[in-house]
Amino acid sequence: MISAYFIHLLILVGIYLILAISLQISIGFTGMLNLGHIAFFAIGAYTSALLVLNGFPFWLALLSAGIVAMVFGYALSLPIKKLKGDYLALATMGFSFVVYAVLLNWTELTRGPLGIPGIPKPSFLGINFSSNFSFLILILIITLVCYFLINRITNSPFGKVLESIRDDELASKTLGKNTSKAKSISLMVSAFFAGIAGSLYAHYITFIDPSSFTLMQLIPVLCIVIIGGLASMKGTLIATFIIVLLPEPLRFIGFPSSVVGPMRQIIYALFLLLILLYKPKGIYGKVEME
Amino acid sequence: MKKSWLKLLLIILIIALIINLTIFIPKQNQEKVKIGVIMPLTGFLANVGIDTKNAIDLSFSDLDASKDVELIYEDDACDSAKALTAYKKLVDVNKVNFIIGPFCGQSAMTILSSLNENKIITISPGAPDNELSKANDYFFRTRVPNKAETKKLIEFLNKEKIKKIAVYTAKNTFGQSYRDSLVNQLGNETKIVFEDGSSDYQTDFKTDILKIKEKNPQAVFLVPASRQQMGIFVKQLKELGFTPIILGGSVTEQQDLLDVAGNASEGIIYPYASPENLDIVKEYKEKYNKNPSMEVLNGYDAFSILYLAIKECKSDKECVRVKLNNLKDFNGTMGKISVDEFGDSQVELILKTIKNDQFIPYKD
């Protein structure tokens, strides 16, 4: 029997993996440094939670989470079309702050800081996924599907267009590609999968509140994308395991508990800096960040 | 060539990690009963979490519990996912039957359904959410429920015939649960003329104060997002020359407030338990060089109560649960504690105030 603790960690790996590969579409393949990605995660989580608690079936809530997030992805893509590099990063970061503020203050919809408790575990085709193991299977299936889909998208001709935008947008435009449209679609797809991840998160953790969806929560995901290597699905997979599982052995070593937390942060930060410095392509990456 | 070596190395690394997690588990000491503790040891409420941990440790050593019981601490940083991970690790790897914590509302709400499933007895010294009262049979609190505190304040409001009050409560579970308690219990004699709250990291309240001032309330009910916020708010109140009666929650009694606000904190009125056991307060101060606040002492009591039950019941969860449910007049640090039908602790409360940098009982 696999331990419940380990199943829990694997479930987290699954959720983070979907979140990370969805971010890869933006950063790795399209070259858009989207620091607001956590907002799509949040939107997916809240959409799914609210729908299920209002009587909608899980599968519908899951899809809606992706779709609603996708709509926001589209909405975000419009104003940032002309932005690049750090400006794009700051604008998308700003977007996530705005979403956070709305989640916190629109109490009629979201219950604000009190959050949404009692989110039920998924119920699907008559099966109730309430046990840890069954949830793990569900996550595994959904994660595989998402991985497969994103892989197909990025290997398709459309994916090549995205990569051309990342490498040299001007050249791509010159060759007649509608880069604005491509960037919009890229952000939409990225948001869709982040929304799916958000829904899974909400139904697993069973309680969500705005504090789970700030910029700070994006940092591990960003680390995964960079350390795994830009535009590398395999790299992202391995990096997710590393980032999610790496801090866990620290629990067992016996540092004084008040030091473990900041130590964990320091290790993340150092790891990130070292990878950026000495292996900026990440583990498997084909490109460096422009 | 190099790439495939790198790949191999990585795969080995991952396998090593996996093995690490499933096999490298500390040897289980079968004689001692294990208690897991979930506290914010990093992050936004780290200072409170660490203080509470110290209080629990103090109780542990005062009661000489090391021969029967082992404490295992995990950090949740007041984050839902981390709280759930800490919980799973404690229950599954360390096989604890009892947990002290979590401290934060969101962590408590997150592990609630798992608690029910695994039937883990949990005592929280801090979680403020009103919904946690009678959340399930296994969840207890040594924290006095907010409604008891607000009840005392409303008595004061009625007595002083205060007609207009402003409510400024932090935009987090802590502040909102206080706000809800107050609003639900407020009678018709007092009207809320202004309502808003601070964000977690806010440090500038000048415009909020201006808005409050404009509504001209006689009193302000103030529940900050953190210890330091209360001090800064009160300091800015004084600087802006606005002096309504300030009513706070039990968290008002902290050294941090005096440090930050100085004499601006004079006159704040708040409910507090009347500590019976001043020795413990002194002991804490000697050992950790600061006065323990009520939330911290709740941690002390949480351990004491749990230990008392465990001494008699050992690992028997049902036995402990019954004992906790029936706890009456236990000599806690804050007076006599009785557990009510909601799993909350009832303690006698009085009103206190700040005068000459001292926390003293409030007299008319």
Added chain:
Amino acid sequence: MSIIFQLLINGIIAGAIYALVASGFSLIYNTCKFVNFAHGAVVAFSAYIVYFFFSTLNFNFGFSVVFALLFASILGWAMNHFVYKRFRDRKASNSILLIASFGLLILIESLILILFGADVKTINYIQVTKGIEIFGAIITPLQIFIVVSSAVIFLALFLFMKKTKLGKAMRAVSNNKDVAEILGINSQTIYSWSFIIGSFIAGIAGILIGLEQNLEPTMGTNLIVKGFTAAIIGGVGNVYGAILGALLLGLAENFGIWYLPSGYKDAIAFIILFIFLLFKPKGLFGIKREGDREQ
């Protein structure tokens, strides 16, 4: 009427605080061309240095301030020399530098957390009293000092950039690095000086903000977010634009909060940022420079 005046004062004070952070940040951003999040950590660091020397070791306040400014400048220089320079040597893009600066911010804040603990710390140098009343609005002496300081820094930077050799060299590198190098300016030296001066200003910010709002380990993160927002609003290409942008931000926030619930304060900052990025990406006073990233 006095309400509007008080709102104005509140906005100016908030703007001055943001300006203290934004000016140093902008100086570095303009010459080195990347978003340096770790600037916030320098602000926090200098506040903690003052605390350490004044409150813990009981040194004279003046000495503590001098140490804080010294250490802040050294930290800034060190970040550039030991970290960013290495990245630049490998021709890293400014997105990578942005993420690296994030890493540094987290690193330094975690160190502060370990060294000083999570408790709020106070620098008890100034008594808490009612402020001075001017035309019905109230302001404290410290707050007046903060506003005056940012005005002085504004003036000093203006004169520095226009009149001094180093200032002009910085502007040259900021406008067109390649041409500047051809003209004999050593860009590496300029980068170092940007960090030293920018971090010195961050030091001033840390001390004043520490006195006004107290210390906690994550204070840098919140400040730098407002700081770069202000810098972009004010305009890239000149440093004093950042200060004006900061002022605008402070005023917009306080007037905005008069009408909206307090929780939207940060959102206001970002909505303004958004609007500027969309319609006026060069900010209010931005100067066009070679290699602008917008088009």
